[in-house]
Amino acid sequence: MDRSWIRNSKPGDREYDAGVRQFINFAVKNSEGREKLPCPCHKCHNLLHKRVDEILNHLTKFAFDNTYTCWIWHGEKMDETHVGKPKNSVFEEENRTCYV
Secondary structure, eight states: OOOTHHHHOOTTSHHHHHHHHHHHHHHHHTSTTOSOEEOOBTTTTTOSEEOHHHHHHHHHHTOBOTTOOSOGGGTOEEOSSOOOOOGGGEEEETTEEEEO
């Protein structure tokens, strides 16, 4: 899953908006029915929990935290030692491997 939009685009860019939609879909799918989720905007840094509409507002206003590339607070698994996983389900960055 390409996440270059996190670092290479900004709110309002087509690539950024598509990436945010992809993130929101992923987060909701893995939310286990929770009404509020950690907000990954540059201001909240996943410390504050918000409704999806509030998260969208923050991501438009404050941008996505560009250090949050492995979405562990939104259901993604992280394993730094596992190898042999199929390439299409792995995202690797800075020696981290995230599994979706």
